[in-house]
Amino acid sequence: MEILMPEPQIYVERTLAIIKPDVINKEEEIEDLILRSGFHIIQKRKLQLSPEQCSNFYAEQFGKVFFPNLTAYMSSGPIVAMVLARNCAVSYWKELLGPSNSLRARITHPHSLRALYGTDELRNGLHGSLSISSAEREIRFMFPEAILEPVPTGQRARDYLNLYVKPTLLAGLTALCKEKPADPM
Numbered sequence: 001m002e003i004l005m006p007e008p009q010i011y012v013e014r015t016l017a018i019i020k021p022d023v024i025n026k027e028e029e030i031e032d033l034i035l036r037s038g039f040h041i042i043q044k045r046k047l048q049l050s051p052e053q054c055s056n057f058y059a060e061q062f063g064k065v066f067f068p069n070l071t072a073y074m075s076s077g078p079i080v081a082m083v084l085a086r087n088c089a090v091s092y093w094k095e096l097l098g099p100s101n102s103l104r105a106r107i108t109h110p111h112s113l114r115a116l117y118g119t120d121e122l123r124n125g126l127h128g129s130l131s132i133s134s135a136e137r138e139i140r141f142m143f144p145e146a147i148l149e150p151v152p153t154g155q156r157a158r159d160y161l162n163l164y165v166k167p168t169l170l171a172g173l174t175a176l177c178k179e180k181p182a183d184p185m
Contacts, residue, residue: 013089014042016138018127021077023117030126033113034084037096042083043143051075057141060134069122081142090135093128100124 017034019027034041049057054071061067084093098105098112102124105115117125129135139146 012085013087013132014083014085014139015089015093015129015135016127016142017082017084017093018142019080019082020074020123020125020127021079022073022119022123023125024078024080026117027080030113030117031082034082034096037092039084039086039089039093042085043146044080044082045143046078046080047142048078049075057138066122073122083139083143083146090129090132094130097126097128 019030023030031041051071054074055062055067058067058070058074061070086092096113098109098114100114101121102114102118103120105112105118105124109115113126114124119125129138
């Protein structure tokens with residue numbers, strides 16, 4: 001009888017989550033929802049950003065009408081920055097967050113975090129990275145001491161496993177099979 005085993009997969013993707021100043025008092029409740037949604041909190045820190053740091057963090061938004069209000073809002077009090085990990089972390093986190101406009105989120109995604117904790121488009125309660133590359137940049141910004149190694153995916157992951165992991169496992173398992181314990185029980 002042959003047992004069918006699923007092919008091993010690498011479930012490592014990270015994203016940045018920020019609990020914004022106006023919902024910092026709901027930190028434990030939000031963290032509980034994050035953990036129950038299958039995420040692991042890899043790193044976490046509470047900090048307060050200066051307006052200049054907020055401008056640097058949201059540099060992609062520079063020039064937009066809401067930019068001054070955004071930097072003022074994000075520097076108005078402490079925030080909690082977290083590195084979240086799971087399979088497809090960026091897309092699952094965006095899905096859990098819901099639309100950036102909390103008013104729209106209440107209509108279209110009533111169970112999303114922004115529908116539950118946000119008040120409007122600017123004060124939407126939480127931040128999430130838009131892509132894997134922005135997640136890496138944002139994690140480096142909030143956690144400069146973090147070591148972010150590129151995680152191979154697809155064919156690169158299979159090549160790595162075939163080249164480095166499988167030969168070592170095969171040698172180790174073969175050696176174990178050749179050993180006969182003196183007393184198996």
